[in-house]
Amino acid sequence: MGETKSPSAFVYPGSSLWNVSGLHNSLTQSQAPTAEGLSRSRYEDASTAFHYYSNTVERYTMRVMSNQGDALNALEGVLSVLRTTMNTEFIHGLPEMFLDEALLWVLREPHHRRTALSNTKSGIGFPSWSWVGWNTRSNYGAQFSGYIRREVEWYLVNKDSMGFKLLPRDDWDPTEPFDPSDHQNIHPRGSPPEAFLKNLQNRKHLTTQDLSSCSLVCWTSITTFQLLGDLLDLGEDAIDWKNHDAFIISDLRSQPVGTIFLEKTWSDVIKKQKEFEFMLLSRSNTVENMVAVDETIFPTGEWCFINVMLIQRNADTAQRLGVGVVHEISWVSVAPKPMLIRLE
Numbered sequence: 001m002g003e004t005k006s007p008s009a010f011v012y013p014g015s016s017l018w019n020v021s022g023l024h025n026s027l028t029q030s031q032a033p034t035a036e037g038l039s040r041s042r043y044e045d046a047s048t049a050f051h052y053y054s055n056t057v058e059r060y061t062m063r064v065m066s067n068q069g070d071a072l073n074a075l076e077g078v079l080s081v082l083r084t085t086m087n088t089e090f091i092h093g094l095p096e097m098f099l100d101e102a103l104l105w106v107l108r109e110p111h112h113r114r115t116a117l118s119n120t121k122s123g124i125g126f127p128s129w130s131w132v133g134w135n136t137r138s139n140y141g142a143q144f145s146g147y148i149r150r151e152v153e154w155y156l157v158n159k160d161s162m163g164f165k166l167l168p169r170d171d172w173d174p175t176e177p178f179d180p181s182d183h184q185n186i187h188p189r190g191s192p193p194e195a196f197l198k199n200l201q202n203r204k205h206l207t208t209q210d211l212s213s214c215s216l217v218c219w220t221s222i223t224t225f226q227l228l229g230d231l232l233d234l235g236e237d238a239i240d241w242k243n244h245d246a247f248i249i250s251d252l253r254s255q256p257v258g259t260i261f262l263e264k265t266w267s268d269v270i271k272k273q274k275e276f277e278f279m280l281l282s283r284s285n286t287v288e289n290m291v292a293v294d295e296t297i298f299p300t301g302e303w304c305f306i307n308v309m310l311i312q313r314n315a316d317t318a319q320r321l322g323v324g325v326v327h328e329i330s331w332v333s334v335a336p337k338p339m340l341i342r343l344e
Helices: 046-061 073-085 096-102 208-213 235-240 266-272 328-332
Strands: 144-150 153-157 163-166 215-231 244-250 256-263 275-287 305-314 317-327 337-343
Touching (some): 046 096, 215 256, 215 266, 244 317, 305 328, 317 328
Parallel strands (some): 317 337
Antiparallel strands (some): 153 163, 153 215, 215 337, 305 317
16 A cells, blocks of 8 residues: 555455554544544534544645555545545545535645656546645644635536536535625636536536546636745744744735745745735635734624635646635735636
């Protein structure tokens, strides 16, 4: 299976289940409630299901793969169980029905792209938008908490250019309901090009092979913000981010509007470049590690923060560089451009 660090890594006889006991060694207190074993029963609620998945990702990505192409194969036994207990398919390791939450992972240690081709049947490379595309530990504990609201449209496109729209879960039930009249309309204007829409197929026609080889496409909007090198003081939490800093995102008037966790080496990048492109992802009802904003311009409250992806774009294709949070007013005030983006 390509494991080289954990003596407790093994496969149960008669199954492909990866390292069930080793997966839960040395869990933190917050992880312990979901660490009693790999349940075969469907989780009672979405929050518990995703919490278990996020813990699984962190424990799994802490391990070093001797064969980089096995990054997904080695986890397939666990994913086969989670397909039932979470009631979802998986796309390059991310749960389809939790896609908005699952895209918000953050790298925790020095990292580089996993360049090996997948040893799955697809034989393609690992995408930048999945944690499996990076060779280091990942988790979901940086900024994103509470509920996530979808604000863009997600599609999978197969090798025959057929598209399949991915629908959000229907059990979304936040304790603090979202009232559109209290917030900015950040949904991208218009709709995808007609040439793209005419190739859409019903989701039920999406095959297992498609799931492992499709491109992820998003009808979203993009805009430019600045990274000026200013950092958020994390206080005692800084010990958990030895290799990363919380960089403050500023608008083009140099006003602080958000935060993004990036590797410390980004300080050198920012010396040469100040403006960067971001694409819209989703909305959060609460966030953590957020810079203090001028509340006379950016009033804060439930659902006022939006999740964005820092991208490196070439025409209509882009790679993920990181994910962060900005205030909703900062987003609409810069007139973001709607665009159909294919993530690589």
